[in-house]
Amino acid sequence: MSLLLSLALLGLAGHSVGQGIPDRGFPDCQDGPLKNNTVCDTTADPLERARALISLFTVEEKLNNTGSVSPGVPRLGVPPYQWWQEALHGVASSPGVNFSTNGDFSYATSFPQPILMGAAFDDELIREVASIVSTEARAFNNDGRAGLDFWTPNINPFRDPRWGRGQETPGEDPFHISSYVHALIDGLQGGYDPKYKKIVATCKHFAGYDMESWNGNYRYQWDAHISQQDLKDYYTPGFQSCARDSNVGAIMCTYNALNGVPTCADPWLLGDLLRDHWGWTNEQQWVTSDCDSLQNIYLPHEFASTRPEAAAKALLAGTDLDCGTYYQHHLPKAYAQGLFNESVLDQALIRQYSSLIRLGYFDGDAVPYRSLGWSDVNTGNAQQLAYKAAVEGITLLKNDGLLPLQVSSNMSIAVIGGWGNATEQMQGNYYGVAPYLHSPYYAAQQLGATVYLHTVPGGQGDPTTNSWLTVWGDVEKSDLIIYADGIDNSVELEGMDRNSVAWTGAQLDMIGELASYGKPMVVLQMGGGQIDSAPIANNENISALIWGGYPGQDGGVALLDIITGKAAPAGRLPLTQYPAEYIAQVPMTDMSIRPDESTGSPGRTYQWYTGTPTYEFGHGLHYTNFSASFSSGSSPSSYGSSSGSSSHSIQDLVGNCHEHYQDKCLFRTFDVDIQNTGSIASDYSALAFLTGTHGPKPYPNKRLVAYRRLHDLTAGSTSTAHLNLTLGSLSRADNKGNSVLYPGDYALLIDTQPLAMLNFTLTGQEAIIDLWPQPPEPTYQTSDYFVGGYGSTYGEDVLINGTV
């Protein structure tokens, strides 16, 4: 579905944000009015250059350039600029991206959705994918078809299985997200601190945003109540990775409030935590609002008594740019009322323009990326990588031994289900125009077999009626049944959370009917959020179950190659597959991660869930077997083993740590030898979990502390995974959000069903290694006020006509 169509479904199309793509000119530093200004001096410091530029703007010109559609300053030769570009898994249709209708620049590489790329547990892959995306983005920019900043990635952890946008994220685990996004930003921005940023990435949505529309709660009105402990442990590590450790160029605040304060107007979140605590202090980084989110500060959050006050509060809190027109409409009055002074406006503008300077906006052909063009888009390498990313993420959940299955040309295959011939569907949301979209049906046909396709939309219908006779006739003739279905963007989407995490009755009827033939049968469970596949797991007539997420442009080929063994599966679930009844046990509005007897919550994610998942986080089968052992450098003598435990003094660990941020200090590198003990070559992702009894109860079940994907281990071969554990990984958050090293017992487990284990203890006194800035006591409760449709009932808040 196109962004515009999804916006139409959301009721957002035609809204005030992002209309019009302004001209794409660059400032002319050769002959233009600015040629003698410091902003055109490529040797000067970017901050000085931006200051010199902004000093030329009048107050009106400054106020005009606070929105995502910035008019620039024509008298100075500063061109208009559209700030809103998307690139979630490839250059994507969005207000600032303009695909041509045919020929050059009519498509861009479409990678799998992040939830599937997360399943690869391969940071190098993510870096490569991001590098291709930024190359293509630059090529589009050079052709005047995109800006230079992109509002990706979405790194809110996939907390609740109902969330419609979990598909956009790498999954539910905060360590995984932090590591993934570190690699992603490197690839997108062209390094962590290059002279010229390749593009600017935007980590969103900061913070506590992970609900669209559930049981009368909407993202625009929602006030997420989150303890400091959960904020530190769960909701913000990804943002810390972006801001503190990856030097991301931009951060986006949210629609929702957090503990009573709309995030875009929260001086603690955007100031104390983001800029002060995480040191995101250079002036080349900016915060943008979510699109039209500033209006929600006034209504429905009622955090300001007038619209100008709402705008001023956001600016003062540190929201430098407005996706929309709210600033442009309301800041002038707020300024006239003295609600902020010009220096705050200067700061926002300097942040924006110094960021553009770092992108080389004023530097003409001195910028190395200026030479990228259409021939750099969808190259053979990019196509290979889109395929590889799908293969690496696709996860084998069940296999009774049928797979891998050789398919010969004299075989017949029945491809059944709503995803059988999926094309656009394979991209999920936030996508662009793909060069091609290879469905499972297409891929099955390439094998030379006879293929019968029945898409039976949504699996609807009574399978016993005559209209199904052709389906059953074709199934009768087939040697293999592939049922490809699950969920898609008709049930999980921006603006739409799910109210069931089960297969529908009609789908289960169809699955049951197909299985009753007793033929070799493979189910492809498609979509980003998980569906409880227990009925498939428990059906002995179904040989194999594969989770395919949204696999992108070559997804069908990747799926079929895994079925036939041309590629070996090594994906791991980056999220828990809960039993269907889970959603009755905890409301989406309960933000707490820990189990709670008083509310009946069984806890969230593999770290805290007290029930039995259908498939656990990290689950994923292979076509071969692996063994693991800690190699001599990291084992018994220094760290203990299952037979004996080594101990480490907390005070020594802290005393020997000389990083400003002590959680970054390395505890140890653990070398784990992984051997392929079977007969089929395969990748293997070494996942290392920490467990044990240390710190206050309740203890998490376990937590991921390191991972590494090893590639192409041939039969019998051994490869070593070097796993770095930091002091931060050993620590837990206390109830104030401080990271604390606790004395006690620790065990490091390799894999979900541990292949190796190593024990150690920490001794001495507990020690804080990261002192969390304390927010003010919440004094404000957001109101229940909500008036239904966004952009309709209180459309006047957008002030298209300028009234207040």
Ligand SMILES: O=[N+]([O-])c1ccc(O[C@@H]2O[C@@H](CO)[C@H](O)[C@H]2O)cc1
């Ligand atoms: O009015 N619109 O056109 C519109 C379109 C998209 C939209 O969603 C928001 O915009 C995205 C900006 O990157 C955020 O991830 C998402 O929360 C919000 C509003």
